[in-house]
Amino acid sequence: MRTFGYIFTRWISSMNPIFELRERVAPFFVAFLWLHVPVIAGLGFFFEDWLWPTVGASVLAGAATISWKFSGGEATTRYLIAVAQMGMVAVILYQFMGNAWQVDIHMYFFAALAMLAAFCDWRTIFVAAATVALHHLVLNYALPLAIFPNGTDLARVILHAGIVILETVTLMWITAKLTSAFSEAAEAIERAKSAERESQELAEQQRETERRANEDRQKTLSELAEVFEQDVGNLVEAVRARASQMNDHAETMNLVSMEARNRSDSTAQRAEEVRGNTQTVASATEEMSSSISGIVEQVAHSSRITGDAVNRVEQTNETMQGLANAADKIGEVTSLISDIAEQTNLLALNATIEAARAGDAGKGFAVVASEVKNLASQTAKATEEITGQINQMQHVTKDAVEAIQKIRETIGEINEVANSVSSSIDEQSGAVSEISSNTNRIADGTQLVTNEITELSGAADKADETSKQTVDAAKELVEQIDQLKGEVLNFAKHVRTA
Template identity: 40%
Template sequence: MTVSIPPELRQRLSTFGITAEDLEVLPSLRDFAEKTLPGLLERGLSRLASWPEAMAALRHPEVHRLRVAHWQRVATGQLDAGFLESAEALGVALHRHGMPIYGVGLCGVTTLNLISEELGLNPPGPGWVRREAARKFALRLSLSHVAWLHCELLLECFTRAEKAARTSLTNRLVGTFEQRMSGVVEELGQSVRQMEEAVQVIVGNAGRIGEVSGTVAQSAARADQDVQAAASSAEQLTNSVGQISRQLGEATRIAARAVEDARRTDTVVQALAEGAKRIDDVVSLINSIAGQTNLLALNATIEAARAGEAGKGFAVVASEVKNLANQTAKATEEISGQIGQVQGATREAVAAIENIARTIDEINQIAAAIAEAVAQQGQTADAIARTVQQAAAGNRRVSEMMRGFEADASSARQVAGQLSSAAGGLGGHSRSLRQAMDGFMSEVRSA
């Protein structure tokens, strides 16, 4: 039977020493290949027990089916297009089910030995030169040539499958890597942009902080001057309040002495009024005596007139007594008038002294109230002075802090400038990283 050998298979025949005689000899094994070979391949799996990975792959039903079909072509020398297809199908199935690459050659040699043993193709020894033996040797040699071609095709298939798997894995890994790295690069670029925006904000804020700090420092300095002036005024107020308080104390003491003097004067005037009253009583008594004396003189004059000439001397005396009584009455009247005036003046003086005493008491009470208010104002002035001093200290502290803020703002502007430069460099590195990653991805995909 003539076999149509594909061009891509024909160029391998000479490499593996496959001749036309080999292709004529091998079809004689067709009956063996169809009836005996399937069971032989299944029984021969035990020889691969030391290689569990290879044995596990060969036990798979799909692999066993494809293996039997392909080895039937190998054993009968059917090197047609179907041979390449069955080799490709078996190689793909073996690779898919985990056959290690060393198992290809191992499985090929084991299968060749199984077939040779089953057909009695192995030479028994040095004397093996009979005609039948020569035929069997030629058959084994032809079978070996095709078996090695089979192994080479499977290894090529494994290589392509391995490359395809590696390419698939590489593409998958590259895709995952590219996706992740693209995300990282994009996030990096976005972070750089955000950082650049943040740097601009920081620069602007630092500038404004510096300006505000300078303004606040100047305001704090002016406020400190104002506070110092207020402290000086508060101190003057405290001194003035103290002086007023001392003067009010002195005025209170003077008012108290005036009240006491008014009370003593009132006592003296009351005593004077009492003396005037007693004098008035004495004057009244004298006036009463003068009246009685005048009445007695009148009676004496009447009696002297009755006595006539004998009573003339007595009448003269009585007349003189009467004159003296009249003069005494006039004098007592004048004294009574003077005493009345003294008593009126005394009453007015008592009333005036009482009014003066009441006024001084009122003045004293007002002075006490003023003194208390001044004392409270003094305490308030002291508190104001303390508060002003604390405010002055606070203003100085604020001035120092503002100067520190201004220095920090200047440092922040410098750092922000450095950060801006770093962000620009980082952006350049991000773009370089993107370009390098794209180049790496292209190289990996083309490998």
């Protein structure tokens, strides 16, 4: 039955190679001790004294065996083996008592002592050396012939003791170094195993951390993709709706600008007719002035001319009234264009704000929104210029109407003068001069109106071109928003599968 000490020693030996070595060496020494029993018995038969030496050898071997069975390679077993080893040599030395080889048998003490170094235990060496010393000292006085052939010899005892001490010290130093080396090796192995275990634990923790991180990352990316797709998708849809609305307004503005251009062309044509009529009046007035010397003879003819002049002035007055009405309508159109430009500017500003909220993803249509805003601003500015020009045209038209009214009054006076032309030739001449002057002023005013309307037509053309550009930009913005929506969906899909 194994003792607790033996079990503990076996457990320690599994952790420390020095204990494992001692556990393995112990049975070899036990077997080696039992080999001495037949050898001693054989020597006993040879020297005719076999009983007591054989019994003594058996007792020594049996004691070591029992200790080994119960304690394994513990210190008790090692010490008993050391004593039994030296005892076996002492028994053999006793058997050679009186023989010439007795002195040579002493060498076996040195060999047996050196063999015990296999335990790598300096204490075992010390116990064996102490056993040899005790054996020599006791028998040197109790039974001297059992040690040396010539009996008591203290000098030899001291010599052998010195040699044993020298060997013992050397063996103890060697075994101590071996024990230290084994301990350091065991500690290094244990540290290596501990480091390996820690490395495995760290690797397992790293794998677990990576697995959790991958799960968290996948979950986070999936949630981010859903939020991104929902928020940005709603934003893109809102911007697309605004862009479509802006496109509709731009097309409406384009139609309005085309209508304004057509009306300005019509107004210019009418102004040209007024200018032609005014030139006709001027020519008639010049003819009247050139024939002033024969006005008496041409009174009747002058009356007819005066009647025609009245009719033409009435027509001119109606024409100028139509021009004033057209100018008012053009003013209404320019006001409508200005309102549309302001709405476009607000829509572009809203698109710019929405693009800023979208961050880098909205830079594409942010540029387009900025361009639309610039075009709307240019349209508003051009509309303001057109409005100013229309106001000037209305002012000139008012002057022309007043001038035509004066012409009408003057022609009435001419008609009255024609009835009394013979008595007021000089007054008739002055009236004709005044008619000529007023007619020239009317012609100049009509020319100015024509020029203003021409500029208005150019502004209308520019507004038409700007509205077309706005329509194109709005369509391009819608296309880019659709493309952005596709990119958002692809990005969200890529994030989910990442």
